[in-house]
Amino acid sequence: MTDVLAPGAVIGILGGGQLGRMLSVAASRLGFICHIFEPGAEPPAGQVAHRVTTASYDDEAALRAFAEAVDVITYEFENIPTSALDLLEGLRPIRPGREALRVSQDRLVEKNFLADLGLQTAPFANVETRADLDAALATIGAPSILKTRRFGYDGKGQARIMQDADADDAFASMAGAPSVLEGFVNFSxxxxxxxxxxxxxxxxxxxxxxxxxxxxxxxxxxxxxxxxxxxxxxxxxxxxxxxxxxxxxxxxxxxxxxxxxxxxxxxxxxxxxxxxxxxxxxxxxxxxxxxxxxxxxxxxxxxxxxxxxxxxxxxxxxxxxxxxxxxxxxxxxxxxxxxxxxxxxxxxxxxxxxxxxx
Amino acid sequence: MTDVLAPGAVIGILGGGQLGRMLSVAASRLGFICHIFEPGAEPPAGQVAHRVTTASYDDEAALRAFAEAVDVITYEFENIPTSALDLLEGLRPIRPGREALRVSQDRLVEKNFLADLGLQTAPFANVETRADLDAALATIGAPSILKTRRFGYDGKGQARIMQDADADDAFASMAGAPSVLEGFVNFSxxxxxxxxxxxxxxxxxxxxxxxxxxxxxxxxxxxxxxxxxxxxxxxxxxxxxxxxxxxxxxxxxxxxxxxxxxxxxxxxxxxxxxxxxxxxxxxxxxxxxxxxxxxxxxxxxxxxxxxxxxxxxxxxxxxxxxxxxxxxxxxxxxxxxxxxxxxxxxxxxxxxxxxxxx
Known part of the structure; x- marks a missing residue:
């Protein structure tokens, strides 16, 4: 069981926001040392973690030094650039693993993954062109919601389509980003x-x-x-x-x-x-x-x-x-x-x- | 209520052991920043606090800089040198205050304080000389326990006197430190x-x-x-x-x-x-x-x-x-x-x- 770490080991956390902060506190309770990697200055997690690397996700030297200073890598957000993950995973275990990130970084991949497991999702369709949106609306209908496939959170990157006439504005608001149209679900x-x-x-x-x-x-x-x-x-x-x-x-x-x-x-x-x-x-x-x-x-x-x-x-x-x-x-x-x-x-x-x- | 601090304020903690560590985590939960002052290298609290000053309690410049970097000072242990407290209290509020430290830093002062409040304590007597110990034993009797007045914790600085013949060894073990003889209490x-x-x-x-x-x-x-x-x-x-x-x-x-x-x-x-x-x-x-x-x-x-x-x-x-x-x-x-x-x-x-x- 060489994968089991003992207290005193160093946990690297990608992202220094509140989730990284609370992860860091929990890790310290178990006797682990935390090292945060975060591009932004003075991250919330930096106040409670032992070490902080302030660097961008395309700074290969900083990523390498970070990986070499820790025993395992985890993260507080799913939108970590792929190039950074490619570099890091050659050096230290990343948990949760790449497959979870690959699936959850892209709404379309995620929906297909869930559907393939036999789970129910909202009706959905891939939208890359304005014509795709019309086709999707023909199947799914309004009201529905157009969402960017990547980098959306807390309602950002979303546009509601209450009637077909909203389609132009909604499509424009995606600014060319590949999107998914999701049907409204009538949930309690x-x-x-x-x-x-x-x-x-x-x-x-x-x-x-x-x-x-x-x-x-x-x-x-x-x-x-x-x-x-x-x-x-x-x-x-x-x-x-x-x-x-x-x-x-x-x-x-x-x-x-x-x-x-x-x-x-x-x-x-x-x-x-x-x-x-x-x-x-x-x-x-x-x-x-x-x-x-x-x-x-x-x-x-x-x-x-x-x-x-x-x-x-x-x-x-x-x-x-x-x-x-x-x-x-x-x-x-x-x-x-x-x-x-x-x-x-x-x-x-x-x-x-x-x-x-x- | 200018004494009320808002989140973002800095709490200075004297001592970087486990108590300082857990105080620091609790303070961060309320949005405060912690700054540890600790003579020893790599203190446990330093892993979870935002800032650490590593300096001795007789380093006046370090004490002054620490006080000026924080909004209030507290501590994790009672045996803080008086000279350090004298310097710090001129610069920032120290809570709990000096009176609590004065009383609890000296077992004799503490016993007298408690007795003056009308509270029950073990029978006790001041012991500074070998003759004091004999006089104390004549009143309190054996079994009893000789304790240094200052700097004792976790059973350190204590000697049991099971019979009068143990008095010499017990007195010697105090190495000349002012002490208190305490009678055994028959407690459940x-x-x-x-x-x-x-x-x-x-x-x-x-x-x-x-x-x-x-x-x-x-x-x-x-x-x-x-x-x-x-x-x-x-x-x-x-x-x-x-x-x-x-x-x-x-x-x-x-x-x-x-x-x-x-x-x-x-x-x-x-x-x-x-x-x-x-x-x-x-x-x-x-x-x-x-x-x-x-x-x-x-x-x-x-x-x-x-x-x-x-x-x-x-x-x-x-x-x-x-x-x-x-x-x-x-x-x-x-x-x-x-x-x-x-x-x-x-x-x-x-x-x-x-x-x-x-």
Missing amino acids: HEVSVIAARGLNGEISCYDPGENVHKDGILHTTTVPANLKSPQRMDAVLLAAKILNALEYVGVMGVELFVTPGGLIVNEIAPRVHNSGHWTQNGCVVDQFEQHIRAVVGWPLGDGQRHSDVEMLNLIGDDVDQVPEFAKEPNSAIHLYGKAEVKAGRKMGHLNRRTGPAN | HEVSVIAARGLNGEISCYDPGENVHKDGILHTTTVPANLKSPQRMDAVLLAAKILNALEYVGVMGVELFVTPGGLIVNEIAPRVHNSGHWTQNGCVVDQFEQHIRAVVGWPLGDGQRHSDVEMLNLIGDDVDQVPEFAKEPNSAIHLYGKAEVKAGRKMGHLNRRTGPAN
């Missing part, structure tokens, strides 16, 4: 499963959380989610199917639409996920530690939930309410160390413990 | 209260934990402690009395012996305390965050416990069992990032969640 609510797979193939899932979005950004996640017992089971089984198919190592967020016809996979994220932040105050081993345990080859936590939690994202000037939140007796504040407040920027989150788990 | 068990007082005088106590020592070092702390309801109330009230008397700001550990005649104060520690580590997995706001909240002038957490927990210290090569502990479904591992394992060295601890709190 969204849930997500935070699932983990260990180096030895064991799988552990947290209880699904129910997500509410505001302005295209996650607003709250509540556990337990409003799900019937068989739906809960379905959610976990389909997440496991995805992780096994990818021979995945680490934590993945799987977003699901709940419909009368069953669960529909919205998207997958090959990393710790905003909708799993509640685990910090709901479980003995949270999603960040779970990811680190997988990446270093340790046994996974069992995912058991001891508390009911509502996670509230603090976006932009929501963070001004922290003095009020600090007075709440059962709320845990988690701030990301970002100096500048901007509209739409994730500044922190609040985990409200609403009671013991049933 | 030891508990400790982790108490906090905010900048505005509010007080919050965690549920008392029951402590078991091994070889003079804390071995386990278990919550809930074996205490009757009035004892639990007594414990909390006497802790509050101590904090109020000192106009204390921060978390304090108060060790108590449980006897048929009531609770006897063993000692107080003006800092986060090993016997409060269980709060990390038993409460929404743990002792480290509670201390930081006090120090930055925020409202305190209410101390409510959601889980029963057994904390197990990992001393020396206990840490070799971490791979086994990692398999336990309800156990949280906390390691301190110490590279070298030494006998008697605190390497980490395990918080076993044993069930929901009643």
Whole structure:
């Protein structure tokens, strides 16, 4: 088991935002040293990690030095340039592996992957030309939503098509980027499963959380989610199917639409996920530690939930309410160390413990 | 309320061991930046804090630069040289304040302080000369225990006197250091209260934990402690009395012996305390965050416990069992990032969640 790392080993994390920050804290709890690679100056994760490399993803010397200074590499975001991954994977293990990134970096590849597994997705069609869009609309119809295949997150790179007349504007807004047209799904609510797979193939899932979005950004996640017992089971089984198919190592967020016809996979994220932040105050081993345990080859936590939690994202000037939140007796504040407040920027989150788990 | 610090402010911590490390992580969760001052190289806290000053406590320039780089100063240990405190307190607020340090740095001063508050302590007498020891033994009798007045911890600087004939060896082992003779207390068990007082005088106590020592070092702390309801109330009230008397700001550990005649104060520690580590997995706001909240002038957490927990210290090569502990479904591992394992060295601890709190 040479793949198992002992405390004192160095974990390299690509990306220095809040996810890298919370991964770093979790890793330190297990006695690991963290080294962040991040192009931006003064990254949030740099305040809590032992070492930081500030360099661009096309700086080959910096990437090489980073890889040689760490024992394993993981990441907080899926849109890492392929050239950087090509260089790094020759030097150190990257977990989760390339296949998960290849699939999740491209909406079309991801949809086809999910459909091939027999999972339900929204109806979708590839759109590279204006003619493709017309053809797609003829099949899928409006309302629907045009999304760039790559680099979209938090509602960015998306355009709604409420009627056929919106097609021109929507196509123009993609600025020539290859896109996917997705049909609207008539769902009652969204849930997500935070699932983990260990180096030895064991799988552990947290209880699904129910997500509410505001302005295209996650607003709250509540556990337990409003799900019937068989739906809960379905959610976990389909997440496991995805992780096994990818021979995945680490934590993945799987977003699901709940419909009368069953669960529909919205998207997958090959990393710790905003909708799993509640685990910090709901479980003995949270999603960040779970990811680190997988990446270093340790046994996974069992995912058991001891508390009911509502996670509230603090976006932009929501963070001004922290003095009020600090007075709440059962709320845990988690701030990301970002100096500048901007509209739409994730500044922190609040985990409200609403009671013991049933 | 200019004393209230906002996220982004810098907290200076004197001491870079595991307590400074866990304080630093808690502070970062609230969006604060941490700066460690520590004479030793590569301190455990340095792996998770944003900045580290490596300098001795008699390096005035380094102390001055440290103070000027931070907004408030706190500490992880009570034996900070007085000269350093004198310099620092002219530059930045030190919390908890000097009075708590003055009292707790000297066992004799501490015992007198507690007795003056009307609290029960073990019988004690000042011992500066060999003749003092004879006089003390004539009053207190054997078995008893001779302890240096200053710089003792984890059983260090102590000599047991089982019979009068042990007096010579015990006195010699103090090497001329001013000491206190303490009578043995016939107690059934030891508990400790982790108490906090905010900048505005509010007080919050965690549920008392029951402590078991091994070889003079804390071995386990278990919550809930074996205490009757009035004892639990007594414990909390006497802790509050101590904090109020000192106009204390921060978390304090108060060790108590449980006897048929009531609770006897063993000692107080003006800092986060090993016997409060269980709060990390038993409460929404743990002792480290509670201390930081006090120090930055925020409202305190209410101390409510959601889980029963057994904390197990990992001393020396206990840490070799971490791979086994990692398999336990309800156990949280906390390691301190110490590279070298030494006998008697605190390497980490395990918080076993044993069930929901009643």
